[in-house]
Amino acid sequence: MSFDINKIRDEFPILKRKVNGYPFVYLDNAATSQKPKAVIDSIVNYYSNYNSNIHRGIHTVSQEATDAYENARHIIQTHFNIKHSHEIIFTSGTTHSINLVANGFENLLNHEDEILISGLEHHSNIVPWQMMCQKNKAQIKVIPMNENGELNLSIFEKLLSNKTKLVFVTHISNALGTINPIKEIIQKAHEIGAVVLVDGAQACSHFKTDLQELNADFYTTSAHKLCGPTGIGMLYGKEEWLKKMPPYQGGGEMIANVTFEKTTYAELPHKFEAGTPNIVGAIGFGEAINYLNKIGFDNIKNHESNLLKYATKKLKMIPNIKIYGDYIDKTSVISFNIGEIHSYDIGAILDKFGIAVRTGQHCAQPIMDYFKISGTVRVSFSFYNTIEEIDYLHKSLLRAVSMLS
Amino acid sequence: MTIKEIQNEIVEEFSLFEDWKQRYEYIIELGKSIELINPNYKTDSNLIKGCQSKLWLHAELSREKIIYTADSEGIITKGIAAILIRAFSNQAPLDIINSDVKFIDEIGLKEHLSPTRANGLISMIRQLKYYALAFSKNE
Numbered sequence: 001m002s003f004d005i006n007k008i009r010d011e012f013p014i015l016k017r018k019v020n021g022y023p024f025v026y027l028d029n030a031a032t033s034q035k036p037k038a039v040i041d042s043i044v045n046y047y048s049n050y051n052s053n054i055h056r057g058i059h060t061v062s063q064e065a066t067d068a069y070e071n072a073r074h075i076i077q078t079h080f081n082i083k084h085s086h087e088i089i090f091t092s093g094t095t096h097s098i099n100l101v102a103n104g105f106e107n108l109l110n111h112e113d114e115i116l117i118s119g120l121e122h123h124s125n126i127v128p129w130q131m132m133c134q135k136n137k138a139q140i141k142v143i144p145m146n147e148n149g150e151l152n153l154s155i156f157e158k159l160l161s162n163k164t165k166l167v168f169v170t171h172i173s174n175a176l177g178t179i180n181p182i183k184e185i186i187q188k189a190h191e192i193g194a195v196v197l198v199d200g201a202q203a204c205s206h207f208k209t210d211l212q213e214l215n216a217d218f219y220t221t222s223a224h225k226l227c228g229p230t231g232i233g234m235l236y237g238k239e240e241w242l243k244k245m246p247p248y249q250g251g252g253e254m255i256a257n258v259t260f261e262k263t264t265y266a267e268l269p270h271k272f273e274a275g276t277p278n279i280v281g282a283i284g285f286g287e288a289i290n291y292l293n294k295i296g297f298d299n300i301k302n303h304e305s306n307l308l309k310y311a312t313k314k315l316k317m318i319p320n321i322k323i324y325g326d327y328i329d330k331t332s333v334i335s336f337n338i339g340e341i342h343s344y345d346i347g348a349i350l351d352k353f354g355i356a357v358r359t360g361q362h363c364a365q366p367i368m369d370y371f372k373i374s375g376t377v378r379v380s381f382s383f384y385n386t387i388e389e390i391d392y393l394h395k396s397l398l399r400a401v402s403m404l405s
Numbered sequence: 406m407t408i409k410e411i412q413n414e415i416v417e418e419f420s421l422f423e424d425w426k427q428r429y430e431y432i433i434e435l436g437k438s439i440e441l442i443n444p445n446y447k448t449d450s451n452l453i454k455g456c457q458s459k460l461w462l463h464a465e466l467s468r469e470k471i472i473y474t475a476d477s478e479g480i481i482t483k484g485i486a487a488i489l490i491r492a493f494s495n496q497a498p499l500d501i502i503n504s505d506v507k508f509i510d511e512i513g514l515k516e517h518l519s520p521t522r523a524n525g526l527i528s529m530i531r532q533l534k535y536y537a538l539a540f541s542k543n544e
Binding site for chain 2: 020341342343344345348349352359360374375403404
């Protein structure tokens with residue numbers, strides 16, 4: 001499929017609206033993506049035509065809903081080249097997935113064990129492990145980052161020991177967009193027998209990942225970052241680990257047999273999908289992956305990298321701008337400050353010009369502490385953004401600076 | 406002047422502006438001219454919660470009137486704090502308790518007082534009133 005930006009923008013109803021009297025320029029894609037008509041329609045279609053509870057029903061519509069839900073799992077399996085479909089657990093998103101794994105490892109680790117977490121982590125990647133470590137007394141060690149926002153791999157190797165049981169690393173940093181060398185990290189961790197969980201929330205909208213090739217033990221993502229609905233995500237786990245972990249929540253669907261004495265848990269993936277799942281979410285998730293594949297990840301990567309290059313060049317022309325993590329191997333994210341102006345002020349003025357950006361710490365206080373700043377302005381581009389929007393951002397930033405200085 | 410009279414005066418000033426840019430430029434000017442808090446009072450306990458740009462507020466009673474001072478890292482937040490201080494500072498605690506902030510809406514800054522907005526101004530108003538309540542009980 002050729003890449004026709006106008007045609008693509010036509011497929012996103014929200015991009016036609018105005019904000020504060022100006023055309024809406026959405027540059028907060030790292031927070032969440034906008035939804036194409038195909039995804040919106042799949043949600044409306046589900047509720048209009050085959051809404052039903054799944055798996056247990058014997059009636060036709062229940063079977064249709066079950067097929068659509070399981071088909072979504074199949075789409076995800078194909079997309080990520082996952083060996084078994086039952087290695088995919090539908091969760092409410094990345095945070096839920098990480099909690100599920102942390103909970104699963106609570107009894108598998110003890111006070112002699114260590115887990116390594118990258119210094120680039122989002123809050124939601126840190127807290128579940130702190131909670132786990134309060135219970136099993138395992139130790140958390142942090143892999144530090146350098147001034148380019150890259151992980152320090154030589155320190156990582158020094159931290160790895162026979163005590164290391166788990167390594168948690170984000171595929172891409174939320175605040176800076178840095179792409180981590182996770183393949184190397186996984187390899188090194190596996191050499192000493194540690195398990196690796198990768199947070200792919202920021203990665204999956206930008207490129208396709210082959211999970212068998214990557215060889216991570218766990219990988220997670222949220223659908224809403226890749227044109228899908230909110231409240232749905234997936235946890236991939238290697239079968240052997242998912243079998244070892246106890247269920248996370250009790251309820252229907254995760255049970256094979258219940259008596260008052262003993263419950264036998266259902267097979268994977270249902271063991272981890274207690275209760276009525278987010279059926280429509282899963283269907284929308286599958287539709288979003290189909291949509292992105294139709295656009296083509298090569299096209300997406302190509303367009304986003306052009307936007308990033310153009311925007312970086314353009315923003316660097318602004319006097320006193322400081323771009324953080326200005327590093328070659330990153331996704332289409334630019335985190336910056338201008339002179340002494342507070343990021344919130346810039347964000348507030350850009351909003352008045354119809355431009356949506358994110359300001360503040362981006363749930364990544366450790367990174368902000370590293371740079372000794374209270375926050376940044378973060379612009380993040382998607383394949384539906386345009387060069388013209390970047391020109392408008394540049395112009396609006398100059399106006400904001402002149403107003404605020 | 407009463408709080409209401411000051412608020413009306415502010416509304417009148419803002420009515421001269423033709424668009425949001427002029428309004429914001431004025432707020433930024435006000436932010437630069439705010440009577441700054443004594444640096445000794447820029448403590449964590451005077452920090453207003455819920456604000457992306459740090460915002461400090463101090464209050465003291467002088468001749469039965471409350472004198473508020475504030476500071477913020479962000480100039481827009483500082484400007485709006487300046488407007489609030491102009492409206493409420495140097496007034497009697499009971500008058501502050503019984504006043505409202507509808508004028509903020511009238512000067513086109515309603516969005517800044519949305520509870521979900523990460524600027525802490527709602528918390529600032531609450532804090533202004535808490536001080537008034539505390540001082541009124543001490544009288």
